[in-house]
Amino acid sequence: MTDTSFVRHEMLAEQAPPLTSVGVIGWLRANLFSNWWNSILTVLSLVFIVYILSGLIPWTFQSVWVADSLNECREIMIATWGDTHGHACWAVIRERWLQLTFGFYPSELYWRPILAFVLLIIAIGPVLFPGFPRQALYVTAAYPFLMPWLMWGGTIWGPLMVAAGFAIGYFAHRFIEPILGGLAALIIAVLAALIWWLVLSGPVAGALGGAIPIGIEPVESRQFGGFMLSIMIGVVAIGVSLPIGIVLALGRQSDLLIVKAICVGFIEFIRGVPLITLLFVASTLLNIFLPPGTNFDIILRVMIMVTLFAAAYMAEVIRGGLAALPKGQYEGADSLGLDYWQSQRLIIMPQALKISIPGIVSTFIGIFKDTVLVSIIGLLDPLGLSNAIRADAAWNGIYWELFAFIGAMFFIFCFGMSRYSMYLERRLRTDHR
Amino acid sequence: MTTLTDPPKESFRLSMLIYDTRYRSMTIQVVAMMGFMLLAAWLINNTLTNLATLGKPIDFGFFSEPASYDINQRLLEYDSRDSHLRASFVGLLNTLVVAVLGCITATVVGVLVGVLRLSPNWLVARLMTIYVEMFRNVPVLLWIVLVMAVLIESLPAPRAFRGEDPAATMSFFDSVAVTNRGVYVPEPLFSRSLGDISVFGEASLRFNISLDLILILIVLGASIFAIRWNSKRANAIQEATGDRPTTWHVNLGLLVVPTAVVLVALGFHLGYPALKGFNFQGGTHMRNSLIALWLALSLYTAAFIAEIVRGGILAISKGQTEAAGALGLRPNRIMSLVVLPQALRVIIPPLISNYLNLTKNSSLAIAVGYMDITGTLGGITMNQTGRELECVLLLMLVYLSISLLISAVMNWYNNKVKLVER
Structure with a gap:
C-alpha cells in the first residue's frame, strides 16, 4: 500500500493581489465605480466639476487687475479676449481693498488698527495654544484697555482710569479680606470700584489729562x-x-x-x-x-x-x-x-x-x-x-x-x-x- | 442613663442670613429680585421720562392711520390707503410665506445633501462637503444680497422675450418666465369656482378664504383618512394570517381619484403668464426679492440640516442595522422600520430649531426690500410714524410668539418620542 496523500511541506509564496483591487485602479473601483449607480453619480459629478472649473478658472485668472471703472475693465477685456463674459474685474478689489479692510479710517493712522490686530494675535495666543510664551498673558490682560485706546485714540487717561478701577477693586479685596472676611471684602471691593468709575475717575482723568496730556489723534466712530x-x-x-x-x-x-x-x-x-x-x-x-x-x-x-x-x-x-x-x-x-x-x-x-x-x-x-x-x-x-x-x-x-x-x-x-x-x-x- | 436633648436652640441672628445655608439662598433670591426690580424700574422710568421729553407717549393709535406705502409682493389685497395694521398683517403673512417655502426647500436639499455626504462615492461626498462648508462659513446676508444681485444683473429683461427672434424664451413648455423683474409661474384657476368667503368683513385683519381650496383640502384629508384605514385593515389581515394584501394600488387610487374628480368638477386650469406691453401679465408673479430670500435662506439652512441628518444617521450604531438584517428584514424595511425611527429622534429637535433660525433669518428680507413684518412694521411704518418703541416692541413680540409656538411644538414632539426608560 502506497501512501498517495500529498502534503505540501513548504509555504507558497504570497501572490500580489489582483491589479483591480489595489493601487489606483482598486481605489477607483472601491470609491468611484463600485456599482452602476455610483458610476452614474461619479460621471455626473465629474461633468459638474469640469463645468464649474471651466468657467471659474478663466474667470479668476484671465482677469483685469488695473482699471478705474467697470467700463474701463470691459474695454480692456474686449481688447484682450474679445468679450466681457467669463472674466473677472479684480480692479475693484485692487482699488478698494483698503476701504474694505479699514472703512474710512484715516490712512495715515492705519498703523493703529494693524498694531491692534497684531496685539490681538499676541493676546489670544496664550489662551489658544499651550506652546505660546506665557509672558504674552500680560498683553492679554492689558488688551481690553489698549484696544479701544488704539482704535478710537484720544487721551490715554480714560482707559487707564478704567483699568485703575479694577486695580482698586483688587487691592481693596486683598486688604480687607483678612480683616472682615471674604464676602464683605467682595462687596466693599465692588463698591470701591463702582465709586471710582462713576464718581472719581472722570475728574481725575480730566486733571491728569490737563497736567500730562498724553494722547493720540482721536478717530470718530463713523470712520x-x-x-x-x-x-x-x-x-x-x-x-x-x-x-x-x-x-x-x-x-x-x-x-x-x-x-x-x-x-x-x-x-x-x-x-x-x-x-x-x-x-x-x-x-x-x-x-x-x-x-x-x-x-x-x-x-x-x-x-x-x-x-x-x-x-x-x-x-x-x-x-x-x-x-x-x-x-x-x-x-x-x-x-x-x-x-x-x-x-x-x-x-x-x-x-x-x-x-x-x-x-x-x-x-x-x-x-x-x-x-x-x-x-x-x-x-x-x-x-x-x-x-x-x-x-x-x-x-x-x-x-x-x-x-x-x-x-x-x-x-x-x-x-x-x-x-x-x-x-x-x-x-x-x-x-x- | 443618657438623655436625648434637643440641640441648643439658637436664636436668630442677622448674620445667619449670609452664613447659614438655610437662609442664604433666600437672601440671595431677595437681593436678586430687588436688583432686578430696581433695574426694571430704572429702565421704565428713564423710558417714560425720555418719551415725555420727546413728546410722544406710548400710543398705538397710529395703527389705524393710512399706511400710504405700497407692498408689491402680497397674498392679500392691499393698497396704500389701508391702515398700518393691515400693512403689518400683510407683512406677517409674507414672513410666514417665505418661512414655510424656505423650510420645505431647505429640508429637501438638506436631507439629500446629508445622505449624499455619507455616500461611499468619494467624489460625491467631497462635493457635498464643499457645499456644506461653503454655505456654513459665509454669512447668510451675503448669500441673500448675492443672489439678489445675480437675479437682477444677469437675467433677461421682459423686453428680451419680445419679437420674432427673442433673446430669451420661457422655460418649462412656455409656462415659466424668468426675468430680471421676477419669476412668472402659472397660477391655478377655477372656471366653475365656488367663490370666496371673506372673514372679518372690513376690519384690518380681513382676508378671503377660497372655498375651492377648502373643498380640495377636505377631499384630500378624507382620502388620507381612507388610506390609513386601508393600511390598518392590511395590518390586521397580516396579523391574523401572516399574508399582507397589496395595498399600494388601492391607496394610490384613493389619493388621486377623488381629488382629480373635484378638480375637474371645479374646472381647474392653469393661467399662463403672457407678455403684454412692457411686462408679463397673468400667472403668479414672484418678485426677485422673494426668490432671492427664499433661495439663499433655504440653501444656507440646508447646509446645517445636512449636517444634522448626517449626524443623526451616524448616531445609529451599526449593530442596529445588522440586528435588523439578522431578523430577515430587507434593506428598505431596515431603513424605514429600524434606522429612521431612531435617527428621527436625534434629527428632529435640531431640525426644528433650524426652522426657527430660518424664520428669524427671514427678517433679513429688509436688505433686499421684501416686505415682510420687519420691512413693514419695523421698516417703513416705524420710519413714517416715528414710533420706534411701539414698533420694535411689537416686532419682537411677533417673533417671540412664533418662536415660542415652534418651541412648544418641539417640546410636545420631544415628549412624545422620548425613550421610556426603566
Whole structure:
C-alpha cells in the first residue's frame, strides 16, 4: 500500500493581489465605480466639476487687475479676449481693498488698527495654544484697555482710569479680606470700584489729562468700517459673551427660583427674537432706555446688543454641557467638601466647557457671521461698503468679484475657527482610544 | 442613663442670613429680585421720562392711520390707503410665506445633501462637503444680497422675450418666465369656482378664504383618512394570517381619484403668464426679492440640516442595522422600520430649531426690500410714524410668539418620542 496523500511541506509564496483591487485602479473601483449607480453619480459629478472649473478658472485668472471703472475693465477685456463674459474685474478689489479692510479710517493712522490686530494675535495666543510664551498673558490682560485706546485714540487717561478701577477693586479685596472676611471684602471691593468709575475717575482723568496730556489723534466712530469693524465687534462679542454665558447657564441650572426665572426669561427672550430687532433697539431705543441726555457711541451700543445676543446662545450651549455631565461629578465635588464656586471652578466647569467646545465654537462662528447685519442699521461693515461701492457710478453693476472677496475673507476666518475647535477637541481628549 | 436633648436652640441672628445655608439662598433670591426690580424700574422710568421729553407717549393709535406705502409682493389685497395694521398683517403673512417655502426647500436639499455626504462615492461626498462648508462659513446676508444681485444683473429683461427672434424664451413648455423683474409661474384657476368667503368683513385683519381650496383640502384629508384605514385593515389581515394584501394600488387610487374628480368638477386650469406691453401679465408673479430670500435662506439652512441628518444617521450604531438584517428584514424595511425611527429622534429637535433660525433669518428680507413684518412694521411704518418703541416692541413680540409656538411644538414632539426608560 502506497501512501498517495500529498502534503505540501513548504509555504507558497504570497501572490500580489489582483491589479483591480489595489493601487489606483482598486481605489477607483472601491470609491468611484463600485456599482452602476455610483458610476452614474461619479460621471455626473465629474461633468459638474469640469463645468464649474471651466468657467471659474478663466474667470479668476484671465482677469483685469488695473482699471478705474467697470467700463474701463470691459474695454480692456474686449481688447484682450474679445468679450466681457467669463472674466473677472479684480480692479475693484485692487482699488478698494483698503476701504474694505479699514472703512474710512484715516490712512495715515492705519498703523493703529494693524498694531491692534497684531496685539490681538499676541493676546489670544496664550489662551489658544499651550506652546505660546506665557509672558504674552500680560498683553492679554492689558488688551481690553489698549484696544479701544488704539482704535478710537484720544487721551490715554480714560482707559487707564478704567483699568485703575479694577486695580482698586483688587487691592481693596486683598486688604480687607483678612480683616472682615471674604464676602464683605467682595462687596466693599465692588463698591470701591463702582465709586471710582462713576464718581472719581472722570475728574481725575480730566486733571491728569490737563497736567500730562498724553494722547493720540482721536478717530470718530463713523470712520470705522470694513473687516476692521467686523473683527472688532466679533472679538468683543465673543470675548465678553463667554463669561456672561457661563453665569447665565449656571443661573438657569441653579436651585434659586427667582434667579432661575430671571435667567430663563432673559435667555428665551433673546433667543426668540432675530438679531436685527436687537440692532434696531441699539440704533433707536437704547438711548430712550437710558437716563436723559445719555448718548453714547453707536458702535458701542451695537457691541452691547450683539454681546447680549451671543451670551444667550452661549448660555444654552454651556447648559447642554452641564446637563451632559454625569451626576456623580457634582456629588463627588460635594463629598470633597468643596463649596459651590470651588466645585464649579475646579470640577464642573473644566469638564462642561470641554464637552461644549463644538457648540461654543459654532456659536462664535455664528456671531462673527452675524456681524454683517450691522450693515442694515447703516454701519459700514464689508457688506455695507460693498453696497456703497456698487452704488458708485464707476463700479455700478459689479457684484461677483466683491462678494467673492468678502465671502472668501469670512470663509477663511470661520473655517479657521472650526478647524481650531477640532484641534482643541483632539488636544483635550482624555479617553484613550 | 443618657438623655436625648434637643440641640441648643439658637436664636436668630442677622448674620445667619449670609452664613447659614438655610437662609442664604433666600437672601440671595431677595437681593436678586430687588436688583432686578430696581433695574426694571430704572429702565421704565428713564423710558417714560425720555418719551415725555420727546413728546410722544406710548400710543398705538397710529395703527389705524393710512399706511400710504405700497407692498408689491402680497397674498392679500392691499393698497396704500389701508391702515398700518393691515400693512403689518400683510407683512406677517409674507414672513410666514417665505418661512414655510424656505423650510420645505431647505429640508429637501438638506436631507439629500446629508445622505449624499455619507455616500461611499468619494467624489460625491467631497462635493457635498464643499457645499456644506461653503454655505456654513459665509454669512447668510451675503448669500441673500448675492443672489439678489445675480437675479437682477444677469437675467433677461421682459423686453428680451419680445419679437420674432427673442433673446430669451420661457422655460418649462412656455409656462415659466424668468426675468430680471421676477419669476412668472402659472397660477391655478377655477372656471366653475365656488367663490370666496371673506372673514372679518372690513376690519384690518380681513382676508378671503377660497372655498375651492377648502373643498380640495377636505377631499384630500378624507382620502388620507381612507388610506390609513386601508393600511390598518392590511395590518390586521397580516396579523391574523401572516399574508399582507397589496395595498399600494388601492391607496394610490384613493389619493388621486377623488381629488382629480373635484378638480375637474371645479374646472381647474392653469393661467399662463403672457407678455403684454412692457411686462408679463397673468400667472403668479414672484418678485426677485422673494426668490432671492427664499433661495439663499433655504440653501444656507440646508447646509446645517445636512449636517444634522448626517449626524443623526451616524448616531445609529451599526449593530442596529445588522440586528435588523439578522431578523430577515430587507434593506428598505431596515431603513424605514429600524434606522429612521431612531435617527428621527436625534434629527428632529435640531431640525426644528433650524426652522426657527430660518424664520428669524427671514427678517433679513429688509436688505433686499421684501416686505415682510420687519420691512413693514419695523421698516417703513416705524420710519413714517416715528414710533420706534411701539414698533420694535411689537416686532419682537411677533417673533417671540412664533418662536415660542415652534418651541412648544418641539417640546410636545420631544415628549412624545422620548425613550421610556426603566
